[in-house]
């Protein structure tokens with residue numbers, strides 16, 4: 001099994017080549033270790049299949065919800081550059097403003113080009129396609145070099161401001177890549193993973209449709225969210241769960257952050 005959630009490269013990459021290696025059996029309270037938003041440490045090995053679900057491992061409180069349109073605005077609702085916006089900023093006299101809350105834009109990568117710098121065309125949930133162009137030291141090329149940007153993936157941009165480019169197209173001008181992450185799943189999957197985490201049934205019932213078992217559940221060691229009452233149900237679910245598993249891991253960072261009151265900026 002290769003599950004490499006690389007924080008430093010700001011992208012999740014993982015492959016779960018076989019069912020047998022996709023789950024880990026541990027009898028203790030295997031604890032997830034976080035070393036950044038995208039790092040997950042786990043046991044691995046062919047002999048390992050499941051983590052026994054224990055009540056102490058129930059999901060931590062969900063703080064973020066992608067359905068929150070203020071925290072996760074479409075492009076049209078993101079603040080403009082050089083324009084007062086009381087939804088996201090507090091005025092501090094003399095023209096200075098401070099963020100009053102956090103926000104993050106999500107768009108699905110429709111296309112990308114490298115012409116001296118990386119430029120991504122991304123579609124938000126309203127269907128609008130906007131441009132995200134990189135003006136950091138590396139001009140966004142790290143995402144290309146590491147093969148991280150792909151059509152169909154989702155790009156997340158923290159604190160973006162609407163920008164008019166010289167050719168009058170609109171989008172975001174990225175100067176700090178620590179505010180950008182590319183997630184290896186579609187925006188639709190990311191959002192459905194979010195919804196699933198917020199579904200109260202997801203943290204105590206077998207995830208097989210129409211199975212209502214709540215006892216002796218086994219937990220997927222990939223996402224540490226999916227629960228199954230038996231090997232049979234887990235095996236049957238794996239084909240559908242595999243892409244969902246990635247999306248659940250990708251969305252977790254966003255659901256564990258407080259998107260309300262602003263103290264210091266989030267970074268990937």
Ligand SMILES: [Zn+2]
Nearest residue numbers: 206211229233
């Ligand atoms: Zn079941």
Ligand SMILES: [Zn+2]
Nearest residue numbers: 220222223245
């Ligand atoms: Zn999973």
